[in-house]
Amino acid sequence: MIEYALEYPDKLYFPLLEHIQMLFITLILSLILASILTIITIYSESLSKTFVYIFSVIYSIPSLAIFALLIPLTGLGKTTAIIVLVLYNQYLLLRNITEGLKEVDPAVTEAAIGIGMNKIQLLFKIKIPLSKKAIFTGVRLAVVSTIGIATIAAFINAGGLGSILNDGLRTVNTVKILWGSILAAGLAIGSNAILSKWEQRL
């Protein structure tokens, strides 16, 4: 096993980097989309419920099925993978963000409105800072879920750690299968641990 890693470092290194790259792009796009949706929802309570509901339905569809559905539209590869990952993350992010925002002490919200904050100021100056823990939990869950589901994206040629597993399974190469599993699991567990530590300090 170690020999394999020493002999072909780029066969592990490259997919790992690719995986992390996919994670970052997905995360950034997910946060941008979730922010936009959150800003829209402050103008309508029922819209926020609708969004969470729609994304919970999408989230419940198995990833391979969505990948397959999107291929005719966006083709094989990273783009399709990232679209699906961003959609999945909306459920995890929006659910935690709306829960967090809702839990802000009503007296604090009323005081903020009463002294003349508009909706955007209320959101950014009061509600988000006071629910950053819940929001961060959403981000952590999204990271872990993205790392996991991105592994499956190798089936549609998106690359990443899933491709090591894919190769391993195709050629019945135990070393590759093991390396693929260890790296994917290690990345997920590691990020979760680091983010949990960070979350506690908020």
Place this chain on the structure above:
Amino acid sequence: MTQIAIEFNNVSKRFNHAKYNAVDDVSLNIKEGEFITILGSSGSGKTTLLKMINKLYEPSHGIIKLFDEDISTVDSVILRRRIGYVIQHVGLFPHMTIAQNVASVPKLLNWDKQTINIRVMELLKLVGLNPVEFMDRYPSQLSGGQQQRVGLARALAVDPKIMLLDEPLGAVDAITRLNLQDELLRIHGGLQKTFLLVTHDINEAFKLGNRVVIMNNGRVSQFDTPRNIVASPADNFVNSLIESSRSQEKFWEGLR
């Protein structure tokens, strides 16, 4: 000639799904510079009456005017920045220091830093808190009474002409309460503002208010000076309020 600061014209408020009006056909004229107290039992509509003035609630009926301007035509955010508001549950911003809390309205109005700092110091002194000691603390590090003072300072920050105070002294002990009452009178007298203060406490209402609004089930039972109210209570409710206060006095006499 004194101006009318706040005018209620046949104002009613019925909440969604409610069977009766929380505020029922209220008409009042409040002159600039008056210290009005609103007295009434729990659920009589005091908070609702106050919140219609800064448009936290919309009247179902009637018109409210501030300095002769119909508030339904004024943008709520702009209106609120002109009115000081101390909410019933204090509602300090827990993630901001005391100084930042007090500075929140000036910041919304984009005052420059220097002016804000000077103003914050001034305000903390005005409400009897030592700026050096309290400025950088967080609300959770203050007692209930100290928090209420900060709430008051925050509401006074941009020197609003109208102050709405919803039980601002609810969370303090009897002695601090007396002190704060005197401070409120001083702040009001020194500044020529129009104050509307809600309270459950008849002694507080009669001590602070140059006129008192007595509310019962959403209606105004009587609106007059303390002296006139005591001299000629308008109805049974007002009568029983005064009686209950008198019987308490007798109780104290009895303990001597």
